[in-house]
Amino acid sequence: MIVAKPKVGTLFSLGLFIAISLSVAIYTAFLMLASNSIAWYQYAIVIILFPLSLGLAVKVVFGYKIISIGKEKLDITFPTRFKRESYKIKDIDYWKETQVKTATGTYKEVEIQFDDKKQLSLSFQEHTDYPKVIQYLKKKCAKKMRS
Incomplete structure (x- = not known):
C-alpha cells in the first residue's frame, strides 16, 4: 500500500508563515486601537496580512489529505473534514x-x-x-x- 501525504517540512514552513503573518497583523491591529495617530502602512498590514493568513490557514487545515493507493483502489482521506472518498x-x-x-x-x-x-x-x-x-x-x- 502506497501512502502519500504532505511532507512535514511543507506543513512546518506554511505553519510558520501563517503564525508570523497572523501575529504581525494582530499586533498591528492592537497598536492601531491603542494609538491616536494611525499610519497608512498599518492599515495595509492589517488589510493584507490578516485575510491572507486566515485564508491560507483554512486552506492548509481543510485541504490536508492522505492518499492511499493499492489493490486496484485509490482512497483519499480528509482527516480534518471527517471525509473519505474511494475510487477504483x-x-x-x-x-x-x-x-x-x-x-x-x-x-x-x-x-x-x-x-x-x-x-x-x-x-x-x-x-x-x-x-x-x-x-x-x-x-x-x-x-x-x-x-
Whole structure:
C-alpha cells in the first residue's frame, strides 16, 4: 500500500508563515486601537496580512489529505473534514504528469481526473511517496496517461 501525504517540512514552513503573518497583523491591529495617530502602512498590514493568513490557514487545515493507493483502489482521506472518498483504478478518466524546470530543480506534479469530474493533484516537492505513485499509475493504468 502506497501512502502519500504532505511532507512535514511543507506543513512546518506554511505553519510558520501563517503564525508570523497572523501575529504581525494582530499586533498591528492592537497598536492601531491603542494609538491616536494611525499610519497608512498599518492599515495595509492589517488589510493584507490578516485575510491572507486566515485564508491560507483554512486552506492548509481543510485541504490536508492522505492518499492511499493499492489493490486496484485509490482512497483519499480528509482527516480534518471527517471525509473519505474511494475510487477504483478503472474510475480514473485520465492522469498526467507535468514537469517544469525551475532555477532550483524540476517541479513535478501529477493530476488525476476521475469519471465524476473530481480531480486530485500531488506534487513531488510537497508529498511523500510521489515516485511510487507515478510508478503505480504507469503500471496499472498506463493507457489513461495524457502528455
